[in-house]
């Protein structure tokens with residue numbers, strides 16, 4: 001069911017500083033910031049030869065990454081995003097196995113303009129999983 005790793009996301013408290021670190025210190029290509037109020041984050045993507053790194057900063061009072069950063073004030077790896085061909089088929093398979101889909105369970109449009117779903121970290125060894133239909 002799983003395809004490529006689309007991105008690994010890192011939650012940060014200061015997106016400008018993280019962007020400077022990835023572009024300046026690490027010499028990577030970093031996209032311009034994109035505010036996604038419907039997801040409660042501002043995001044940039046670090047383009048790597050084999051995948052992407054998503055740097056996330058909280059946006060708004062109800063950001064889903066706020067509690068994570070309260071617990072990890074230096075930032076940290078927040079989720080891993082796997083590609084799937086058919087997100088509703090993936091959801092049916094996973095819920096049939098007892099996995100919990102977060103939110104209202106319906107795919108939402110993510111940062112790449114494609115449908116995404118999140119799976120509860122407690123069902124996957126303490127790792128929050130995002131699925132993106134490609």
Ligand SMILES: CC[C@@H](C(=O)O)C(=O)SCCNC(=O)CCNC(=O)[C@H](O)C(C)(C)COP(=O)(O)OP(=O)(O)OC[C@H]1O[C@@H](n2cnc3c(N)ncnc32)[C@H](O)[C@@H]1OP(=O)(O)O
Nearest residue numbers: 036039043064067068078102110111112118121126127128
């Ligand atoms: C840019 C758009 C999009 C894209 O296209 O790429 C994105 O990536 S948006 C990214 C941000 N969006 C989300 O994360 C949406 C899904 N997340 C959630 O619904 C919530 O964050 C959550 C995972 C349900 C956690 O909610 P929260 O209110 O923080 O609950 P708790 O703090 O009580 O956490 C419960 C439990 O889970 C542990 N936890 C929380 N987050 C993570 C994490 N990222 N990785 C691993 N574990 C996590 C948390 O520590 C709690 O554990 P216990 O303390 O043991 O109870």
Ligand SMILES: [Co+2]
Nearest residue numbers: 009054081130
């Ligand atoms: Co993501």
